[in-house]
Structure formats: C-alpha cells, structure tokens
Amino acid sequence: MGIEAKDFTLDVDLLAFSGIVFSPEQRASLQTSLILLKDQYKFKTIHLWGKILGITEDYFIIQGRQKDELKERQFLYSKDCINWNMLTPADDEAKELTLLCSGRFTGDPSHEFEVTKYSITNENTEEENVEENKSQLREEDRLAATLWKIEQDALIIPRGSYVLQPNGDVERNRTFEGLTVAESGKLPNYFHFREPIHLQQKSLIHRSALDKSLHFLDTIDEDIPKGWSVQYERGSGLVQIRSLKWLGMAFFHVPETNRFGSLYCGVGEENKDLPFMI
Amino acid sequence: MSTAQYQNYNGDQRQRIGTPDGGEMEKHFNDAKSYILSTTSKNGVNLYNHLVKCVSRLLTEQPRDSAVIFEDISKSTRSQEEKKEDEPNPEAEQILNEEQKPLFEKGENTDDLDEEALQSPLPHILEQAYYFEQAGIGLGRDETYQIWLALKQLVDKSQFEKLRFWGKILGTEKNYYVAEVEQNADDEVEEEEENEENNENEDGKDLDDDEEGEGDEDPLPKSTFKSPPTVPKEERGTGVNKYTYYVCNRPGAPWVRLPTITPAHISLARQIKVYFTGDLTREIKSYPAYPGTEKHYLRAQIARISATTQVSPNGRFKFSDEEEEEEEGGRTNYEDNEDFTGAPLSELTDEELNGWVHHVLHILPQGRTKWWNPKEGEEEEEQEEEEDEDAKAENEPQPEQGPPLLTPVGADADIHHTKAWTAKISSNLIPQYACAFIRSNLWPGAYAFARGMIWENIYIGCGHKYATSDYKPELPPLPATEYNDGPEILEADDPTAEDEEKARAAAEQPEEAEEEEEQEENEDEED
Numbered sequence: 001m002g003i004e005a006k007d008f009t010l011d012v013d014l015l016a017f018s019g020i021v022f023s024p025e026q027r028a029s030l031q032t033s034l035i036l037l038k039d040q041y042k043f044k045t046i047h048l049w050g051k052i053l054g055i056t057e058d059y060f061i062i063q064g065r066q067k068d069e070l071k072e073r074q075f076l077y078s079k080d081c082i083n084w085n086m087l088t089p090a091d092d093e094a095k096e097l098t099l100l101c102s103g104r105f106t107g108d109p110s111h112e113f114e115v116t117k118y119s120i121t122n123e124n125t126e127e128e129n130v131e132e133n134k135s136q137l138r139e140e141d142r143l144a145a146t147l148w149k150i151e152q153d154a155l156i157i158p159r160g161s162y163v164l165q166p167n168g169d170v171e172r173n174r175t176f177e178g179l180t181v182a183e184s185g186k187l188p189n190y191f192h193f194r195e196p197i198h199l200q201q202k203s204l205i206h207r208s209a210l211d212k213s214l215h216f217l218d219t220i221d222e223d224i225p226k227g228w229s230v231q232y233e234r235g236s237g238l239v240q241i242r243s244l245k246w247l248g249m250a251f252f253h254v255p256e257t258n259r260f261g262s263l264y265c266g267v268g269e270e271n272k273d274l275p276f277m278i
Numbered sequence: 279m280s281t282a283q284y285q286n287y288n289g290d291q292r293q294r295i296g297t298p299d300g301g302e303m304e305k306h307f308n309d310a311k312s313y314i315l316s317t318t319s320k321n322g323v324n325l326y327n328h329l330v331k332c333v334s335r336l337l338t339e340q341p342r343d344s345a346v347i348f349e350d351i352s353k354s355t356r357s358q359e360e361k362k363e364d365e366p367n368p369e370a371e372q373i374l375n376e377e378q379k380p381l382f383e384k385g386e387n388t389d390d391l392d393e394e395a396l397q398s399p400l401p402h403i404l405e406q407a408y409y410f411e412q413a414g415i416g417l418g419r420d421e422t423y424q425i426w427l428a429l430k431q432l433v434d435k436s437q438f439e440k441l442r443f444w445g446k447i448l449g450t451e452k453n454y455y456v457a458e459v460e461q462n463a464d465d466e467v468e469e470e471e472e473n474e475e476n477n478e479n480e481d482g483k484d485l486d487d488d489e490e491g492e493g494d495e496d497p498l499p500k501s502t503f504k505s506p507p508t509v510p511k512e513e514r515g516t517g518v519n520k521y522t523y524y525v526c527n528r529p530g531a532p533w534v535r536l537p538t539i540t541p542a543h544i545s546l547a548r549q550i551k552v553y554f555t556g557d558l559t560r561e562i563k564s565y566p567a568y569p570g571t572e573k574h575y576l577r578a579q580i581a582r583i584s585a586t587t588q589v590s591p592n593g594r595f596k597f598s599d600e601e602e603e604e605e606e607g608g609r610t611n612y613e614d615n616e617d618f619t620g621a622p623l624s625e626l627t628d629e630e631l632n633g634w635v636h637h638v639l640h641i642l643p644q645g646r647t648k649w650w651n652p653k654e655g656e657e658e659e660e661q662e663e664e665e666d667e668d669a670k671a672e673n674e675p676q677p678e679q680g681p682p683l684l685t686p687v688g689a690d691a692d693i694h695h696t697k698a699w700t701a702k703i704s705s706n707l708i709p710q711y712a713c714a715f716i717r718s719n720l721w722p723g724a725y726a727f728a729r730g731m732i733w734e735n736i737y738i739g740c741g742h743k744y745a746t747s748d749y750k751p752e753l754p755p756l757p758a759t760e761y762n763d764g765p766e767i768l769e770a771d772d773p774t775a776e777d778e779e780k781a782r783a784a785a786e787q788p789e790e791a792e793e794e795e796e797q798e799e800n801e802d803e804e805d
Binding site: 013016017018019021022023024025026053055056080102103104106163173174175177213229231234235242244247266267272273276277278 | 411552
C-alpha cells in the first residue's frame with residue numbers, strides 16, 4: 001500500500017513504533033522525488049513503498065499507480081533517493097527462482113545470483129536421480145519478484161477503503177471514514193490488496209450476501225499460518241499491524257479517520273520458519 | 279382567467295386547480311410521490327426519506343464531482359442510518375493515561391539544580407536518538423522521550439552504577455523495552471535465587487535416597503546412566519550475567535527484572551526459534567523443551583545479541599596494563615581509554631571493518647563466556663586415583679575458545695560469502711556533520727553509531743538471527759543401544775517328540791553302562 005505522497009510528511013512518523021524511521025536527508029530527498037516522478041511518469045497516485053536493506057546499499061522503493069490501483073502498479077527503485085530507475089515487472093521464471101534464492105541483496109542491481117534448482121528425474125524407477133539445474137538470477141529481477149511476492153502476501157488495506165467501480169477499476173473510497181476502535185483490532189476487517197484467491201472458493205450463497213463493491217478481496221484472517229500481529233499504540237489512537245511472514249512489513253491505521261498506510265523496511269526475505277515460531 | 283374558463287368547460291370531470299396539462303402532471307406528480315413514499319425496504323427506510331437525505335447532504339457539503347460520487351453518498355447515507363453507535367472503548371485510553379501520568383511527575387528532589395542532584399547514570403537518550411535518526415534507525419521522537427522518562431523512573435527507584443537503553447524487541451501481542459543496568463552486587467536477591475535452586479537440588483537427593491532404601495530387599499537393576507553434569511551458571515556480575523536487564527511492555531508500565539541465566543538456557547535458545555508474545559510468563563512450546571518461560575528465553579536472546587553485536591569504536595576501550603597477562607580464559611575486563619579523542623569517520627566506515635571492536639565477551643558453545651571443565655566437577659564425586667594419565671588426557675574435553683575481547687569486527691565470520699557487518703556513513707550530501715553507523719547482518723536490527731566521542735548501540739527488532747537456511751528442529755536423540763541378544767537370555771525351544779526319543783535312546787545306552795557299573799560297585803560295597 002505504501003504511504004501516499006501527499007500524506008508523506010505526517011504519516012511516516014506513525015510507523016516509528018515498528019522501528020521504521022527515515023533520516024531527515026532521506027525524507028527531504030523522497031519528498032522531492034515523489035513529486036517529480038509523479039509528473040514525469042504521469043502516475044495518478046504515487047506512494048513510498050519501503051526500503052530493502054542490502055549489504056552495501058539499500059534500495060528505496062516507490063510505487064506509482066494509475067486509475068485502477070489494483071492492476072496498474074509500477075515500481076521504481078533508487079539507492080540514494082535521488083536517481084530513480086523503473087523496475088520491469090518480474091516474469092514467472094524470476095518469481096520461481098527468487099523463492100529458491102538465498103543470500104542477502106548486495107546493493108548492486110547487476111549482481112548475478114546463482115540459484116540451483118533440484119529436480120527429481122525418473123521418479124519411482126531405478127534410475128531416480130536428483131538433478132541440479134543452475135541458473136543465474138539478476139539482482140534486479142530478484143528485486144522485482146520479491147516486491148511482487150511481498151505485495152501478494154503482506155499488503156493490507158482496511159475494509160471499505162477501496163471500492164470496486166462498475167467498470168472494474170479499483171479506486172480509493174472517498175467516503176471512507178475509518179474503522180472504529182473495536183473493528184480496527186480485528187483481523188477480518190482487513191483485506192489483502194491483491195487479486196482475490198480465497199474469495200472465489202467460497203460458496204455462492206456466502207458471496208451473494210457480501211457487498212460487491214466493498215468486499216471484493218480476501219480477508220487476512222484466513223491466512224494459514226496466521227502471521228499477523230495487531231497492536232494498539234497510544235491507548236487506542238493508533239493501530240499497528242505487523243506481518244510475521246515478512247519481517248519488516250508494518251501497517252498503521254488511525255481509527256475513525258481516513259489515515260492508513262504501510263511500509264516495508266527489511267531484508268527482503270520471507271520468514272520461512274513461521275510455523276515453528278508461533 | 280383563461281384557465282378557469284377552460285376548467286368550467288370541462289366541468290364534468292373533477293379536476294384540480296391548474297391547466298389540464300398541469301392537472302395531468304400534477305396527477306403524475308402525486309402518483310409518483312405516493313409511490314416514493316410507499317416503498318419501504320426491510321429496515322423501514324423509504325425511498326423518499328433517503329432521497330431527501332442524499333440531496334440535503336449534497337447541498338450542505340457541496341462536494342466537487344457530485345455526479346460521479348453520487349452512488350458513494352447514497353451508500354454512506356444508508357450505512358450511517360444502520361450503524362449502531364459504538365461507544366469508543368474508554369478503558370484502553372484511560373489505563374494508558376493512568377500508567378503514563380506518573381512518568382510526567384517531578385520527583386521530590388528535582389528542584390535543586392546543583393551538581394550532585396543532577397548527576398545520574400541516566401544517559402542522554404534524546405541526543406543518541408538524534409544520531410540514530412540521522413542513520414535511519416530509531417523509534418520516533420515521542421516514543422523516545424517516553425522511554426527516557428520511563429528509564430528515569432527506573433533510575434530514581436534503585437541505585438545503579440550504569441544504565442543504558444538496550445533496545446526494543448517487537449512481539450506479537452506486546453513489545454519489550456529493555457534497559458541494561460550494571461549494578462553493585464545485590465546480595466539479598468542473589469540469596470533468594472540461590473535458595474530456590476538449593477531447594478530443588480535437595481528434593482532430587484531425597485528421591486535418590488528413597489530408591490536406595492528400597493533396594494535392600496530386592497535389588498532392582500540400577501541404571502548406570504549418569505546425566506552429563508550441568509554446566510554451572512556464571513555469577514551475577516561476571517561473564518554472561520555481567521549486566522542485569524529490566525523490561526517493560528510500555529513506557530510507564532512497571533519494570534520487571536529478568537533473572538540470571540544458566541548456560542542451559544543459552545544453548546537451548548540456540549536450538550529453537552520462537553516469536554516473543556510480550557507475556558513474560560508464557561510457556562514456550564518447542565522441541566527440545568525449553569527449561570524456562572518466555573522470561574528466560576528473552577534473557578537468553580538478549581545475552582546472545584549483546585555478545586555478538588555490542589561494539590564500540592576501536593580505541594574507546596583498552597586493556598588495563600596492570601593486569602596479569604596470562605589468564606586462562608583471556609582478559610575479561612576492559613577500562614575506558616582516557617586518551618581516546620574520537621575515531622575519524624574514515625576509519626569507522628572502513629571496508630575492512632577494523633574501526634569497531636567487540637566489547638562483550640563471546641559466548642562459547644557451552645553457554646558461558648569462560649570455559650568450565652566438566653571433568654573438574656566430576657573428580658570431586660569420584661575418586662579416580664588409578665586412572666592413567668594417558669587416558670585422562672584423551673578423555674579431557676578440549677577447552678572451547680572464543681575470540682578474545684576487543685577484537686575488531688572485521689574478523690567476524692562471514693555469512694554465506696557476505697560480511698557480517700555493514701558500515702556506512704549517515705549522509706551522502708553533508709559529510710561534515712554526518713555520523714558513522716554500523717549494522718549487523720547476522721542479527722538484523724542491531725545497530726551502532728559513532729561520531730567523535732559519542733557512540734551507542736541499540737537493538738530494534740524481533741530478537742532472531744538472520745537465517746541462511748530453513749530452521750530444522752533438532753531430531754530426537756538416537757535410542758540407546760539395545761542389549762545384545764545372546765543365547766543366555768533366549769528361550770530355548772522345547773524338544774520335539776522325536777528329539778526326546780533320540781535323547782532317551784542315546785541316554786539309555788550309557789545309562790545301562792552306568793547302571794552296570796553301579797551295580798558292580800554296589801555289589802562291591804555290599805561285599
């Protein structure tokens with residue numbers, strides 16, 4: 001989801017409770033860059049998405065969106081918040097290899113990772129053999145695939161904040177007034193901001209009772225394993241939701257207001273041990 | 279007037295005032311209005327009222343793009359009527375206010391601003407937070423100030439020599455704010471803990487005695503299994519337990535002291551990986567079973583993180599020249615270097631990472647910082663006088679060694695071909711006033727900054743190591759070897775009928791021979 005450019009200065013402080021902080025220099029550069037890039041690429045909205053920590057350098061990520069916010073998203077990255085490059089969306093092969101790739105992001109976009117894929121050939125016969133396939137994965141492609149995966153798994157929005165227009169576009173709901181304090185602590189009130197997967201599997205009867213324009217995405221309480229941590233800060237004045245699957249993904253919402261947003265600030269690797277850790 | 283005439287012309291029909299067309303329209307209007315008034319939905323909302331509300335809202339609010347968002351307004355108007363008004367939960371906010379109010383109260387002695395009263399081990403957290411913020415690390419200024427007040431509360435209550443904000447550990451339900459404290463030996467509390475442990479040991483011994491008592495009547499086979507001796511924990515004030523840690527869930531909540539830990543806690547903490555929930559008394563369900571609650575696990579992780587990631591600029595501390603050089607475990611004490619004037623930024627951001635050194639002792643695989651020889655403990659119980667020296671030397675476990683204190687960080691082992699630390703400068707654009715900071719790649723969330731004479735460490739994270747491979751829980755131990763089956767314990771088969779015949783036949787012949795001999799002997803004896 002990110003933090004929209006116009007709310008940037010105020011909202012970025014709200015994520016400090018989860019340990020996400022930007023230095024004054026980065027904030028100033030980001031503020032300028034967001035506005036410049038929005039004009040340059042003609043985005044409808046532009047959001048600060050987060051930061052991926054690499055070994056020598058960090059990647060700052062920005063996401064720009066067109067009218068349909070669910071489908072038309074583009075990423076830009078930079079190492080110093082001043083010079084930005086467009087990130088081409090990842091292809092399927094990159095997505096597959098990224099899941100197998102291990103090791104930190106180095107900070108050099110042209111770095112090649114070596115990924116070995118193991119496949120079993122001639123299964124259940126005498127010649128069963130485990131074959132290694134080594135492939136190269138560019139860091140830039142790995143970055144794109146990682147960002148896509150994080151969005152699939154960990155990007156959330158409050159219920160009612162986006163509407164599905166009759167023409168299929170997904171847009172921000174201008175009459176969204178925020179969840180109540182009680183609602184904001186409950187997981188079913190948040191949706192994954194991605195093409196719905198679980199929704200299609202529910203029965204038609206259940207789906208007919210839903211409000212099609214608001215409830216068109218999966219809720220996050222159906223994730224298996226349950227990897228979300230919900231906490232109130234400042235009494236009930238702020239809700240922080242952190243993902244346990246992608247360490248570093250933090251979402252905030254101020255109940256009874258329209259303010260919400262999320263940022264990712266982490267190493268860019270999934271926590272595969274989540275089932276052991278809960 | 280013309281209308282009136284027209285009306286009279288068509289006087290047989292009963293019409294209202296107005297033109298016939300107007301009359302028609304009026305009729306349509308009334309029909310429409312009654313239709314609108316009559317339609318009601320399930321909730322008793324009728325279309326008329328709804329339209330009235332929508333239009334009045336549009337007129338009062340006068341939004342732009344009103345035609346476009348008309349559906350939204352309609353929907354929200356409808357949902358507003360249906361929504362029950364929930365009272366905002368007053369409890370959470372009130373509880374927080376009550377907790378935090380004492381933080382803001384001035385103490386009794388704070389009106390005198392003389393030197394003595396102002397001396398306190400409380401560090402200048404806000405200044406450190408400023409430098410951390412330059413590096414993109416931290417907790418936000420409001421929260422930092424609240425933490426500072428909470429630390430002040432802790433300091434005012436008890437006597438500490440040194441106090442530091444260690445960091446924040448994020449949990450699933452609540453978080454931990456950790457303060458590191460160096461205090462003088464607190465005798466009373468130590469005795470309490472020791473007494474608890476002694477009681478446990480005595481219970482164990484009682485059980486043994488009972489078993490031996492029973493053994494007099496019918497000795498059951500005694501197992502010769504001796505569990506490996508438990509590694510004793512390091513005393514408070516030394517080694518792993520050099521510092522004491524206090525935690526709280528929120529600034530304003532009471533500080534809880536974490537207990538000293540045993541090496542077992544640390545070595546088992548290395549084998550499990552569990553998220554912190556924020557509840558100190560929670561039991562940890564894991565394999566191998568963790569000998570403690572979340573309190574101990576938290577303390578163990580804090581110890582591991584401190585040992586691996588607490589660093590200082592090279593030259594800040596030095597070994598005192600007065601100590602003896604040869605000590606078995608290596609030097610364990612360091613002191614401030616008065617000649618230190620601050621390391622230059624170029625050295626701190628050096629690629630070889632030699633500008634930073636560890637100042638906390640490394641924890642050995644055993645779980646302690648100083649090697650404890652398990653054989654020493656055993657010799658007191660068994661008197662092995664006859665053991666050969668050679669055998670002794672073979673059985674003697676190799677002492678575990680770790681890197682000595684004040685080794686540069688650059689010597690840390692690599693993780694998967696990447697360095698274990700990343701050192702950077704905080705600003706690309708204005709290097710004159712930038713600070714250098716270093717962050718650990720092994721424990722994501724551990725940071726340190728330095729600028730001139732000011733430096734500090736902090737940890738903000740989940741409390742887990744960076745995993746290069748998937749977590750594999752430890753497998754259960756191999757079962758003990760079974761007793762080898764030999765003929766002495768095997769049941770012999772009963773002889774079959776044929777076998778018995780044969781045996782009898784074979785036995786009869788020599789028996790006959792024997793009987794004859796016996797008869798002869800008897801005859802001899804009788805004679």
